[in-house]
Amino acid sequence: MKIFFLRTLFLLFLVFLQISFFDILFSWFRAPLFLLGVVVIFTLVRGFPSALFMTIPLTLLFDTISLGAVTWFSLYAVIFSYGTSFLSRRLLIEHRGMGLGLYALVAYGGAFLYQALFSFIMYTYFAKSSFASPELIPSVESLIFSLVVESLLFVLMYFVVSRAEEYFSHINQQQFRSVR
Amino acid sequence: MTLRRKFTQTKLFRALIAAAFLLFCIIFQPRFIMEPLRAVLATVSWPIHGVFSSLAFEIRDGVHFLSSIGELKRENERLHQETVRLMAENTKWQAVASENEELRQELALLPRETFDLKAAQVIGRDAAGAGNWLTVDQGTRQGIKRGMPAIAYGSVLIGRVTEVFPESARIMPLTHPDSVVSGVTVPGQAQGIVKGEYGLGILFDMVLQDTTLQSSDRLVTSGLGGELPQDLFIGTLQAVRLSPDHLYQQASVIPPVDFSSLRYVFIIKNTQ
Missing domain, CATH: 2.40.10.350 (Rod shape-determining protein MreC, domain 2)
Structure with missing residues (x-):
């Protein structure tokens, strides 16, 4: 119960960070950049099957707080997590030592793909019935800036999530010992 | 002898199960769970949103300041010219305003309403969509009600309050498809x-x-x-x-x- 409570608090903290911090900082980016990075980290740290138990609640909490309805983002995050898991062995074996940097790129790529899909759908729908030209694609400077920040954050968050997982595992073992 | 896993033990199967579950949720939308949970989270989380959003605004302003140092001189000159132009325009409007006031008195019309404004800080935005809502740090306890208009400086209409929580409210901007x-x-x-x-x-x-x-x-x-x-x-x-x-x-x-x-x-x- 304690672990469930702590994990929920941890997930809520990540969601609040996305909604109130990163979305204000990167207001032109139409994808939850930070949360997609966290999904990649969960997949790397816990493995895909266990990561699902964090990814799904994380995205559902995000949907609940932001819109009050389940959106396609949750489904995208699960598919993205599966894709990361699919890539993980190959990337780590072939690029030992710089794996984390590559995963940061994967996370950014995932966010960029989400934004591209969103923009494509909006533009297709928008172009049919409107004649305004909204700026759906951010500038190159903005993309580079977000890539740098996302990469740095990814490395930082990797260690934060790893430590948190170690801590949860430690508490789990303590509870198990006390039962025995 | 090679050990072959059953399909039900593979990652793909688990991914499909998870995707099916989420698809079910997307189609049938379990709002009876999400709405109460959302109301509780919105009520308890506003101080956290306030801290995070203030920090984000400070960082963004700092980065913006550093990146725009080169343009400051030009911007300063442009603003100076704009100030002079606005002062001249303001003088003209003051005369019009006093004339308007006199005419209103003569016609016994009521004076124009002055707004009772409540300042609010933005503490959250739509992350996955296209800026479909803003969350502000004022709610029912501060007298905010559903339907109240939100403006920016200079009486610029931003949108209307669509949801109110005890310490926060959600504003639907004019760009929202339902606005x-x-x-x-x-x-x-x-x-x-x-x-x-x-x-x-x-x-x-x-x-x-x-x-x-x-x-x-x-x-x-x-x-x-x-x-x-x-x-x-x-x-x-x-x-x-x-x-x-x-x-x-x-x-x-x-x-x-x-x-x-x-x-x-x-x-x-x-x-x-």
Whole structure:
């Protein structure tokens, strides 16, 4: 119960960070950049099957707080997590030592793909019935800036999530010992 | 001998199960769980949102300041010229205002209403969509009610309050697809409906063909229906065309402020 409570608090903290911090900082980016990075980290740290138990609640909490309805983002995050898991062995074996940097790129790529899909759908729908030209694609400077920040954050968050997982595992073992 | 896993033990199977579960949720939307949970989280989390959003605004302002140092001199000169121009314009309007006041007294008209404003800080934005909502740090405890208009500096209409929690509220901006406001152009007095366009733009629609619309006309609220005060600035018309059915005129509207970069808004409390 304690672990469930702590994990929920941890997930809520990540969601609040996305909604109130990163979305204000990167207001032109139409994808939850930070949360997609966290999904990649969960997949790397816990493995895909266990990561699902964090990814799904994380995205559902995000949907609940932001819109009050389940959106396609949750489904995208699960598919993205599966894709990361699919890539993980190959990337780590072939690029030992710089794996984390590559995963940061994967996370950014995932966010960029989400934004591209969103923009494509909006533009297709928008172009049919409107004649305004909204700026759906951010500038190159903005993309580079977000890539740098996302990469740095990814490395930082990797260690934060790893430590948190170690801590949860430690508490789990303590509870198990006390039962025995 | 090679050990083969059953399909039900593979990652793909688990991914499919998870995807099916989420698809089920997307189609059937378990709002009976999400709505109460959302209300509780919105009530307890506003201080955290406040801290995170303040930090984000400070960092963003800092980065913006550093990146714009080179432009500051040019910007300063431009603002100085603008100040002089506005001072001259202000003098002219002061004369018009006093004349208007005298005429109102002569005609025994009521004075124009002054707004009871409540300042609010933006503490959250739509992350996955197209800026479809803003969360502010004022709620029912501060007297905020559903339907109240939110403005930025200079009486620029931002949107309306759609959800209220004890310490926070959610504002639907004019760009939201469900946003509908009655507007009128200045000059020209062309009346129409101001609609949001999928969270990405604003459209001035349903304007009769016998009225004149020009691309530089300014759009303000008409006050029809009584939900919004009159003369709140909405934006400037950009491009004008006929509606797809050729019955009405339409125009795209450029709002004077970028909704995604707003830090503070003001909620008008005395509209009803």
